[in-house]
Every structure is written in structure tokens, then in C-alpha cells.
Amino acid sequence: MLKNYKVLKGTASALALDDDNDPHIEIRIEANGVSYRIALNVRSKESPHDLLYANIVDFKHGTLTEALEALPMGLTDIRKDHPELAIDYVRGGLIEREDMNVAPFQLSGPKNDLRDFIEPIVQEGIADTDVHFYAFGEAWGPENNKPDEYFHFEPGNGIHDIHMNQGDGGSFKATNAPNQDGALLVHFNNTNEWAAIFLCFQSQSWNTNAATGHPVSDSSGGQGRGEGTRRPQPVVASSLRIIAALINPVNGAGGVEAETVTLINRSDISVSLDGWKLEDDNGRTQTLSGTIAAGELRTIALDAAAGGPQLANKGGDIILRNREDAVADRVGYGKSETANEGWTTIF
Known part of the structure; x- marks a missing residue:
């Protein structure tokens, strides 16, 4: 420090x-x-x-x-x-x-x-x-x-x-x-x-521990975006970003957790979500649809029952892919960011 x-x-x-x-x-x-x-x-x-x-x-x-x-x-x-x-x-x-x-x-x-x-x-x-x-x-x-x-x-x-x-x-x-x-x-x-x-x-990692600022190893997860997260694919230029996720929600009916990921369109024009995907670090994906307006926030409920992404409380990555299947954004989080049940993690 x-x-x-x-x-x-x-x-x-x-x-x-x-x-x-x-x-x-x-x-x-x-x-x-x-x-x-x-x-x-x-x-x-x-x-x-x-x-x-x-x-x-x-x-x-x-x-x-x-x-x-x-x-x-x-x-x-x-x-x-x-x-x-x-x-x-x-x-x-x-x-x-x-x-x-x-x-x-x-x-x-x-x-x-x-x-x-x-x-x-x-x-x-x-x-x-x-x-x-x-x-x-x-x-x-x-x-x-x-x-x-x-x-x-x-x-x-x-x-x-x-x-x-x-x-x-x-x-x-x-x-x-x-x-x-x-x-x-x-x-x-x-x-x-x-x-x-x-x-x-260039030697500094952009995937860092939220409490210490140290680089996060592949086995422990961490909070951040860009180079240094687990998947090595390059991030392409994109107007859409992942800005938050509810990783450890309070259990709902039948013990089901309603995990969500929130996107923002930071550009000045509307963007079609058709063909875009959210993905976890185990390769489970969920295809998106609709349109997100300029400056709009969109909170997406993850459908684990249909084989969609699942956000592990121990830490992991959340990946946003565009319709060409390139990585448009990638954020990582660690166990420390999920400790408070029902709290939203901000990236």
C-alpha cells in the first residue's frame, strides 16, 4: 500500500x-x-x-x-x-x-x-x-x-x-x-x-483482489476486468459492458437462487442483443435477445435450469460474447465479493 x-x-x-x-x-x-x-x-x-x-x-x-x-x-x-x-x-x-x-x-x-x-x-x-x-x-x-x-x-x-x-x-x-x-x-x-x-x-494484472489489490491467481478468482482473468481470449471493442452481478442471492421458493447479471450500453445508439451470450467459466451459456437503448441498464436473470450460466460463490468469471462469439467483456470476482448474501457485486 x-x-x-x-x-x-x-x-x-x-x-x-x-x-x-x-x-x-x-x-x-x-x-x-x-x-x-x-x-x-x-x-x-x-x-x-x-x-x-x-x-x-x-x-x-x-x-x-x-x-x-x-x-x-x-x-x-x-x-x-x-x-x-x-x-x-x-x-x-x-x-x-x-x-x-x-x-x-x-x-x-x-x-x-x-x-x-x-x-x-x-x-x-x-x-x-x-x-x-x-x-x-x-x-x-x-x-x-x-x-x-x-x-x-x-x-x-x-x-x-x-x-x-x-x-x-x-x-x-x-x-x-x-x-x-x-x-x-x-x-x-x-x-x-x-x-x-x-x-x-504492461506487467500489471487487471484482475485484482478487492481487499489487497494483489493479482489474483487462476485458482482463486478475483474482482476486475480485462487481462489477467482466467480465460485468455482477447476482449474486442464493444459498447456493452458488464457492470454488476447478483452472485449470492437470498434463496427463493424451492431453494432456487435468482442470480442476475446487469449490462450497460455505454454508447449513444441502441444495440440489438440478438445473438449475444452470457457465459460462466465452465462454458455454460445463455443467449440474449431484445434491444438495449443508449445509456440503458439491463438486468438479466440467469436461467440455470435451462443450462445457463451459474455463478459460483467461491469465485469465477462472467463473460459476455457478441454475435460473432468474440469476448466483448469479461469480469472476475472472488469469494470476498460474495460473502454478503443478497448483495450485488459492482465491477
């Missing part, structure tokens, strides 16, 4: 690059007369070295962005003062694995590396103090009598680990936890537009 999960709000005043084996984009931030440095990872120490990233230029999330605007300049302790601001890539709905692309740190040519996506936003912020930066991650400092390594202000302090902070199985496993992922959000006050940069290492 991160020790000091915080968000830093301020304006950009300088940009630097380190050029070692663990490169970062370094950004100097000013807030109420205090200088900070935010260090953005742009290359992984572990193979594969290129990062996953999403650069969302028209980011919209009213609840989060409104709360950020209300924060004072400087550091805010998320766990202590504003737990509602915590970011979780796996469960939070801000970003999904299939929305991220692989990009090297720097490569010749336009718009093909992390520098091309990140540095123009920083340069715009340096030129305009109405652009506010919000860096989520681990805070360090103040380091009294120790000038900052790159910008030489004193005392040195800032934010790092501005990336996904769960799903690590190697030397960084000790910092895993849910609800503590890093990100860089940028608010252009003059136009009231937002941009968001999400970063992740």
Missing part, C-alpha cells in the same frame, strides 16, 4: 527529462508559494518496458472534477480527508484496459510516443497559469536542507507513482492496494475543459 496517497493541485512552471534507465517526465508545480515536482513514469524497469497509456482530451466526470475544482492549492490527503476522490482503475469506471494503448517513451516521428502526448499539455500549462494540474500518487517530502534534484528548489517534495498501483506481482507487490491508483488530470479553466492521462505497466 502507498504510505501517502495524495493529490497535488497547482500550476506548471517548468519541464525536465531525466535520461537514466528509469526515465520520467519531471514537471515543476507551484501552489501557494510552495514548489513541488511531479515525476511521471514513461518506461518500465521490467519487461515489457513500454507503458500502457490513455490520453483523454475531453475528459468528463462531473462528480470527480467538481470536487477537484473545490480543493485548495497544494497537497490533499485522500485517505484521511477525501476518500471519495480515490482512483481505482479496475473498479472505478474512469478507465478500462481496452481503452489503453502501448507507447514508447520517445520515438522519432509525430504523435507516437509518451513525450508527444504529455509535453504539449505541460507546455500549455507553463504558458497559462489558468491551467491547473492534479497529480494523484504517492507524496514525498518535505526534504529539508535537500534541494530538488531537477529544479533545485528547497525543500524538495512532490508526487510520484502517478500510475496504476495494483496488480503487481513482482518487486513492487508491497505497494499494491485498491483505491490508490495514480493519474494526471488537467483543467483548462478558460474553457472549462479537462484532460486526463492514465498510465499503467
